[in-house]
Structures are given as structure tokens and as C-alpha cells.
Amino acid sequence: MPSEFELIRTYFSRPTPQAVLGPGDDCALLAPSAGSELAITTDMLVEGTHFLADTDPWQLGWKALAVNLSDLAAMGAKPRWALLAGSLPEVRAAWLASFAEGVFACASRYAVDLVGGDTTRGPLNLCFTVLGEVPVGTALRRDRALSGDDIWVSGWPGLAALGLAELQGRTRLPEALAKRCLAALQRPIPRVELGLELRRRGLANAAIDVSDGLLADLGHVLERSAVAAEVFAGRLPLRSAGADPLLARQCQLAGGDDYELVFSALPARRVELAALAAELDLPLWRIGRMVGAAESRLTLLDENGDEMAVDSRGYDHFG
Amino acid sequence: MPSEFELIRTYFSRPTPQAVLGPGDDCALLAPSAGSELAITTDMLVEGTHFLADTDPWQLGWKALAVNLSDLAAMGAKPRWALLAGSLPEVRAAWLASFAEGVFACASRYAVDLVGGDTTRGPLNLCFTVLGEVPVGTALRRDRALSGDDIWVSGWPGLAALGLAELQGRTRLPEALAKRCLAALQRPIPRVELGLELRRRGLANAAIDVSDGLLADLGHVLERSAVAAEVFAGRLPLRSAGADPLLARQCQLAGGDDYELVFSALPARRVELAALAAELDLPLWRIGRMVGAAESRLTLLDENGDEMAVDSRGYDHFG
Structure with a gap:
């Protein structure tokens, strides 16, 4: 069985050109744009509450990120970075691969870098945090x-x-x-x-x-x-x-x-x-x-x- | 039974002097310090994997935030903001009140503002995201x-x-x-x-x-x-x-x-x-x-x- 670290590396490590330092350290490092405020939000999706066990993993990956980007949209913020914490009951490589494809399809559509996260064992639960930028004082509220x-x-x-x-x-x-x-x-x-x-x-x-x-x-x-x-x-x-x-x-x-x-x-x-x-x-x-x-x-x-x-x-x- | 919104307001709304806009909108708004990089990390704690069902809620609240602040410490970053997403199997007001006390005890010890989050129903799962600041190029890696x-x-x-x-x-x-x-x-x-x-x-x-x-x-x-x-x-x-x-x-x-x-x-x-x-x-x-x-x-x-x-x-x- 691959280790937690191998899992993350295999499916969730993609280039992060918008980060000073991407996944692999204790924190990601980001350089906010001068004159901007950060808009940040987090959303948790739980199996059985927000989606069913047999939900297509690609669609789940897309949607889990998209619903967070929607919160940035509501503030008029430009999406830039995301973090994903997830707990999984088991390691199913095919499921993870398809889920990651859905996440990255949405991330690349909206030019978001996945800069960090956490993986653990437990009932299926996906928690995205996304960050966007908006010029000081202009956010939609x-x-x-x-x-x-x-x-x-x-x-x-x-x-x-x-x-x-x-x-x-x-x-x-x-x-x-x-x-x-x-x-x-x-x-x-x-x-x-x-x-x-x-x-x-x-x-x-x-x-x-x-x-x-x-x-x-x-x-x-x-x-x-x-x-x-x-x-x-x-x-x-x-x-x-x-x-x-x-x-x-x-x-x-x-x-x-x-x-x-x-x-x-x-x-x-x-x-x-x-x-x-x-x-x-x-x-x-x-x-x-x-x-x-x-x-x-x-x-x-x-x-x-x-x-x-x-x-x-x-x-x-x-x- | 109190609604999700009342719950959040009752236990998790405290002043956020370090935020431009705290909880209650689609996103929180933060003003990063000039000349700083952001350090950001997220950690998920799952009942049964990271803690037991009978864990004291005050201690759980303290620890869930503290382990994230430890990641900021490892980068030499100054803690500033946190978000908390949680899924709960049921609403137990006494448990939530004590958990929130633990969270805010840790938050005020380290001068962190809880600026946003999400609450939903599901197996007990707590996901903190924390942000700190570090002068450009000086983070410990x-x-x-x-x-x-x-x-x-x-x-x-x-x-x-x-x-x-x-x-x-x-x-x-x-x-x-x-x-x-x-x-x-x-x-x-x-x-x-x-x-x-x-x-x-x-x-x-x-x-x-x-x-x-x-x-x-x-x-x-x-x-x-x-x-x-x-x-x-x-x-x-x-x-x-x-x-x-x-x-x-x-x-x-x-x-x-x-x-x-x-x-x-x-x-x-x-x-x-x-x-x-x-x-x-x-x-x-x-x-x-x-x-x-x-x-x-x-x-x-x-x-x-x-x-x-x-x-x-x-x-x-x-x-």
C-alpha cells in the first residue's frame, strides 16, 4: 500500500507557479500582490451530507473546488491559491486519480494553484480553503x-x-x-x-x-x-x-x-x-x-x- | 434546535481586530502586511484517527489550533489568522461551548483571529487553516x-x-x-x-x-x-x-x-x-x-x- 506521502505526491503535486513555496514544507509560502486584500474561505463537503458515496469522483473533485471559487466570485476576488485537506476511508488509487483530475480541471480553468493540504484516514470528508485577491476596499460584500x-x-x-x-x-x-x-x-x-x-x-x-x-x-x-x-x-x-x-x-x-x-x-x-x-x-x-x-x-x-x-x-x- | 447560523454566531463569533472583514460574508477579507510573505497550512483532525470520542472538548479545541500554529512556528512565521471548518454528528451545546473556549484560549494566547469557517453535519472532523506572516525571503524551510x-x-x-x-x-x-x-x-x-x-x-x-x-x-x-x-x-x-x-x-x-x-x-x-x-x-x-x-x-x-x-x-x- 503506498504511503500517505507517496499518495499526495502521485496525485496532487503539480507545478505551483503562483506560490513562493508549494507543497512539501510545513506551510506554503505566498506573495500577496501589493495593493490587494486577500479574500479567503473554507468549505467542508461530507459524504452522505453533501454528496453520495457513488458520486463520480471527477465531478466531486470539480465541484468541491468550484463551490469555493463561487465564494470568491461573490466577493469579486481573483482566484489564486487553494489548499485541500481530505480524510479517506481507504486508498483507492483509481478513485483518487479521477478525483484529482476533476480538481485540477477546475483549478486550471480558473488559474488556481493547489499549494498545500493534508491527507488522513477517516470517513470521506473534503475541505478546501481558497484564496483570492481584490484591490483594497473594492470587494463586493x-x-x-x-x-x-x-x-x-x-x-x-x-x-x-x-x-x-x-x-x-x-x-x-x-x-x-x-x-x-x-x-x-x-x-x-x-x-x-x-x-x-x-x-x-x-x-x-x-x-x-x-x-x-x-x-x-x-x-x-x-x-x-x-x-x-x-x-x-x-x-x-x-x-x-x-x-x-x-x-x-x-x-x-x-x-x-x-x-x-x-x-x-x-x-x-x-x-x-x-x-x-x-x-x-x-x-x-x-x-x-x-x-x-x-x-x-x-x-x-x-x-x-x-x-x-x-x-x-x-x-x-x-x- | 438552534440553526447552523445561530450556532456559529453563539460560539464562534468573537472580535477580529486583525481582519478587514471577519465572519458573516462569503469570504473573510485580510490585509497582508507590506514586505511580508504569507505562510499557510491546513490540518484535518478526525475522531477515531487523531482523537477519541471522549476527548475533553476544551483540550481538543486547544490542540486542533495549536498543532496548526506549530506549522507556522516551524517556518518562523508570526500567527495572524485562522479558519475552522467542522462537521459534527449532532449539536451538543455544552460540548460546542467548551470546544470553542479551548479554541479561543489558544487563539488569544497566540494573538490569532478566527476570521471564518464552515459548519456542517457529519462524522466529527475538524479542519483548521492558519495563516501567518514572515518578511519576504526569510522563512525557515x-x-x-x-x-x-x-x-x-x-x-x-x-x-x-x-x-x-x-x-x-x-x-x-x-x-x-x-x-x-x-x-x-x-x-x-x-x-x-x-x-x-x-x-x-x-x-x-x-x-x-x-x-x-x-x-x-x-x-x-x-x-x-x-x-x-x-x-x-x-x-x-x-x-x-x-x-x-x-x-x-x-x-x-x-x-x-x-x-x-x-x-x-x-x-x-x-x-x-x-x-x-x-x-x-x-x-x-x-x-x-x-x-x-x-x-x-x-x-x-x-x-x-x-x-x-x-x-x-x-x-x-x-x-
């Missing part, structure tokens, strides 16, 4: 939304949750839609370029990524910014023809795992945002507005302007 | 030992492993020694001040912390520096009177979990190192020397200068 801001969401929220419903046999989607939804679930695309451009162009006042569900994550922005919101459900994109409309709506509003960005922006920036959407070939949907209020309430309105009940806002592991 | 260097070790290697043997009923220590050994095992002291002073005074050529065992960790330095070593077992400190001498020697050479520093230094620095030991009130033992050789061999010599067999060099999780 949750606590900067203003009353009067438009509320925007990128891409196709809800597809990942529909994909999960399909996987779990809770619904039966047409083949093309099922494929699209499973891709959204298994190989999410962090909106790194969108976050970078929103930050560089100063277009967004506040931003967050949708990991727990659109309403739940928007709720965090409201709370941190001390504003309320009106969301018009009818403005949400419909690209799930063939799915149960009620389920599709539920997935859009409350489904997790999308990794789209939700952000707020001044109404004066609508034309620039439309131009950015075209440049990035990524739809941006204006789904509501921030309003001043005594409490951070979210009001959801249907196509007729009638108020809808807001429940099941998202997924809370200990809720 | 494993790959800088020179033939002719003295080899030094700090403190009292072997006590933690003796404490584990006592806990597991493999030996029976005198009461005072048992207490000392259990403290070394359960509340390790990372040699942060020693690492900082070795780096500031330019005293060490190479350094590593002893997590897997003295010989095993020294072996990493030899390999990375492409030198060989002679270690004189008789120069190792004996402060385990009353313990089985063979077991005590085995623990000194191959026992893990000590978090002492092993380092190499030019013979010309012996007087300065003696002065530093006195200043820090921490013994430094000159236990051998680096020698040039075709392979990174470690030769262990007994009190009579006879070569001893070197085996069981340390603990390798998948070995």
Missing part, C-alpha cells in the same frame, strides 16, 4: 445593498435542484432538460468572470452566491444590509419547459447548489449590466428591488402582483 | 540544511507519546510524570516564540516541527535538503525518570504529537543558541550533525558511539 437598488440574479437558478429531484426519482424530466439540470448539479460553473467584472466596473453594491437557495441567500443580504426586498417571481427565467411548473418554481426560489450570483445595483446601471451580460454571454435577470423598511423582510409577488407565501427558504444543515 | 550544521531539538520530545502509552494502559508512569506527559499530549505548546526568534536572528538554516516523530520529521529535512545526519541518542534529554527506559527512548525517537522544533544551525551559532534558550526558558539540545552524503541517510549512535537500528520512524496514516 453582503452589507452594502441600498434601498432603491435593483436586485439581479445571473444564469439559470433552480436547475441544480431540479437535477437533484430527477436523481432522487422525485420527478421525471424530459431528456434534454434532465441532462442540463444534472450538469448544473454535478459540474457547477462558478461565476468568477461575472464577479470580477461587477467589481472592476463598480456595478454592484452588494453580492452573494446562491448556495442555499435564492430567497435564503438574498435574505442574508437583506439582514446584513438592513433593507427589505420585493421580488417578482414572474421575472425569474423559465428554461425548464417540461418540468412540473410548481416544482420548477420551488427549485428556483429555494433550491440550493446553483452558484449563481445575486447582486444589487443602482437602477442607473441597467444599461451597463445589459452590456456586461452580452459580453459574458450570461443572462442577468432583474428580479426585484431593495426597499427601506424597519425589518429585513422579503416580499414575493406573483405574475399578478399578489403576495405569495414565502417558506422553505433554503437548506440549513442543523435547522 | 526544510530544504536549507547544510552539511556541517548542528542538529538541535527543543524542549522535551517524547513526553506526548509516553502520555498516550499511559492513557492506553501500555505503561504505568509515576504520578508526577504521568501528569506532565498527559499535559504534553493534551495541551501541546507550539514553539511559536522559538520559531520567530530563530528566524529573526537568522540562527537556523532549516527547521521542521515534530508531529510524526523526531526521526521521521528529521528525515523530511534530510530528504528535502539532500544531506545525511548523525544523531547521538545519548544527547537527547532524559526527563522521564520512572518510565520504562526502552519505552521512553522509543517515544523520544519515534513518538508523535510533540510539536517541538527540530532545526539545523551552523556550529558558529552555538553561543547565541544557548543565550536564546536561556531567554525563552526553553532547553535546546544539540543532538547531532548534518553530513554530506550520496543519500539522505540517518545514522543513530548510542552512548558508546555504536550504531543503533533505526526503525519505526514515525506514524504514517496510510503506511
Whole structure:
């Protein structure tokens, strides 16, 4: 059986041109760019909680890194470095090789160096820490939304949750839609370029990524910014023809795992945002507005302007 | 049952004066010091592999952070920030409160801000990531030992492993020694001040912390520096009177979990190192020397200068 050190060397040692010192010492050494702040986040993925035992290892590797890069995207930070700690119940070389391929496919897509980590024995658990950079004082934050801001969401929220419903046999989607939804679930695309451009162009006042569900994550922005919101459900994109409309709506509003960005922006920036959407070939949907209020309430309105009940806002592991 | 967010807020939100933005957004924001490099490391502790289910939560909190700070110490980096991701099988408020007290006791002792993290449900697993700073180009590394260097070790290697043997009923220590050994095992002291002073005074050529065992960790330095070593077992400190001498020697050479520093230094620095030991009130033992050789061999010599067999060099999780 190969040793822990051989394992790491075999599958996880790749060049780290962005590091002063990569894996192999007590710490990695990094040289932050002058005039930048570091954005850093860590996420733990557990078998049975976040993914199933039979999850394809390549997809798991991609997704474990991608969901962390999504947090950098939400701050408008440029991804640079990652560390991976993992516990494994056993050494399965084929599994590890495929998992590493998925990790490095995502890392090279977003120009991230894997600079360090830890491997140990235990129930399957993967913990990424990622670091990005952002010019001093320009990071997108949750606590900067203003009353009067438009509320925007990128891409196709809800597809990942529909994909999960399909996987779990809770619904039966047409083949093309099922494929699209499973891709959204298994190989999410962090909106790194969108976050970078929103930050560089100063277009967004506040931003967050949708990991727990659109309403739940928007709720965090409201709370941190001390504003309320009106969301018009009818403005949400419909690209799930063939799915149960009620389920599709539920997935859009409350489904997790999308990794789209939700952000707020001044109404004066609508034309620039439309131009950015075209440049990035990524739809941006204006789904509501921030309003001043005594409490951070979210009001959801249907196509007729009638108020809808807001429940099941998202997924809370200990809720 | 309190939600995940309430949990984190209740037990893990403390002021983060060293962060631009602490917990509560997609990322923490940090402002690295000009002229510094970042040292970063991550370590995963798993129940059943690294600690037992009935481990005192305060001690676990202290140790989980301390072992990471030890990696910063080995680079001569000043600890600044930490992130903690954890998976928990259930929410036990008393356990969490005590665990958090242990974490923050260690964090405040070493002036570290807990700037972010993640909490999820799953088998008990704790993953710390810590960041420190070191002036550009001055970090202590494993790959800088020179033939002719003295080899030094700090403190009292072997006590933690003796404490584990006592806990597991493999030996029976005198009461005072048992207490000392259990403290070394359960509340390790990372040699942060020693690492900082070795780096500031330019005293060490190479350094590593002893997590897997003295010989095993020294072996990493030899390999990375492409030198060989002679270690004189008789120069190792004996402060385990009353313990089985063979077991005590085995623990000194191959026992893990000590978090002492092993380092190499030019013979010309012996007087300065003696002065530093006195200043820090921490013994430094000159236990051998680096020698040039075709392979990174470690030769262990007994009190009579006879070569001893070197085996069981340390603990390798998948070995």
C-alpha cells in the first residue's frame, strides 16, 4: 500500500507557479500582490451530507473546488491559491486519480494553484480553503445593498435542484432538460468572470452566491444590509419547459447548489449590466428591488402582483 | 434546535481586530502586511484517527489550533489568522461551548483571529487553516540544511507519546510524570516564540516541527535538503525518570504529537543558541550533525558511539 506521502505526491503535486513555496514544507509560502486584500474561505463537503458515496469522483473533485471559487466570485476576488485537506476511508488509487483530475480541471480553468493540504484516514470528508485577491476596499460584500437598488440574479437558478429531484426519482424530466439540470448539479460553473467584472466596473453594491437557495441567500443580504426586498417571481427565467411548473418554481426560489450570483445595483446601471451580460454571454435577470423598511423582510409577488407565501427558504444543515 | 447560523454566531463569533472583514460574508477579507510573505497550512483532525470520542472538548479545541500554529512556528512565521471548518454528528451545546473556549484560549494566547469557517453535519472532523506572516525571503524551510550544521531539538520530545502509552494502559508512569506527559499530549505548546526568534536572528538554516516523530520529521529535512545526519541518542534529554527506559527512548525517537522544533544551525551559532534558550526558558539540545552524503541517510549512535537500528520512524496514516 503506498504511503500517505507517496499518495499526495502521485496525485496532487503539480507545478505551483503562483506560490513562493508549494507543497512539501510545513506551510506554503505566498506573495500577496501589493495593493490587494486577500479574500479567503473554507468549505467542508461530507459524504452522505453533501454528496453520495457513488458520486463520480471527477465531478466531486470539480465541484468541491468550484463551490469555493463561487465564494470568491461573490466577493469579486481573483482566484489564486487553494489548499485541500481530505480524510479517506481507504486508498483507492483509481478513485483518487479521477478525483484529482476533476480538481485540477477546475483549478486550471480558473488559474488556481493547489499549494498545500493534508491527507488522513477517516470517513470521506473534503475541505478546501481558497484564496483570492481584490484591490483594497473594492470587494463586493453582503452589507452594502441600498434601498432603491435593483436586485439581479445571473444564469439559470433552480436547475441544480431540479437535477437533484430527477436523481432522487422525485420527478421525471424530459431528456434534454434532465441532462442540463444534472450538469448544473454535478459540474457547477462558478461565476468568477461575472464577479470580477461587477467589481472592476463598480456595478454592484452588494453580492452573494446562491448556495442555499435564492430567497435564503438574498435574505442574508437583506439582514446584513438592513433593507427589505420585493421580488417578482414572474421575472425569474423559465428554461425548464417540461418540468412540473410548481416544482420548477420551488427549485428556483429555494433550491440550493446553483452558484449563481445575486447582486444589487443602482437602477442607473441597467444599461451597463445589459452590456456586461452580452459580453459574458450570461443572462442577468432583474428580479426585484431593495426597499427601506424597519425589518429585513422579503416580499414575493406573483405574475399578478399578489403576495405569495414565502417558506422553505433554503437548506440549513442543523435547522 | 438552534440553526447552523445561530450556532456559529453563539460560539464562534468573537472580535477580529486583525481582519478587514471577519465572519458573516462569503469570504473573510485580510490585509497582508507590506514586505511580508504569507505562510499557510491546513490540518484535518478526525475522531477515531487523531482523537477519541471522549476527548475533553476544551483540550481538543486547544490542540486542533495549536498543532496548526506549530506549522507556522516551524517556518518562523508570526500567527495572524485562522479558519475552522467542522462537521459534527449532532449539536451538543455544552460540548460546542467548551470546544470553542479551548479554541479561543489558544487563539488569544497566540494573538490569532478566527476570521471564518464552515459548519456542517457529519462524522466529527475538524479542519483548521492558519495563516501567518514572515518578511519576504526569510522563512525557515526544510530544504536549507547544510552539511556541517548542528542538529538541535527543543524542549522535551517524547513526553506526548509516553502520555498516550499511559492513557492506553501500555505503561504505568509515576504520578508526577504521568501528569506532565498527559499535559504534553493534551495541551501541546507550539514553539511559536522559538520559531520567530530563530528566524529573526537568522540562527537556523532549516527547521521542521515534530508531529510524526523526531526521526521521521528529521528525515523530511534530510530528504528535502539532500544531506545525511548523525544523531547521538545519548544527547537527547532524559526527563522521564520512572518510565520504562526502552519505552521512553522509543517515544523520544519515534513518538508523535510533540510539536517541538527540530532545526539545523551552523556550529558558529552555538553561543547565541544557548543565550536564546536561556531567554525563552526553553532547553535546546544539540543532538547531532548534518553530513554530506550520496543519500539522505540517518545514522543513530548510542552512548558508546555504536550504531543503533533505526526503525519505526514515525506514524504514517496510510503506511
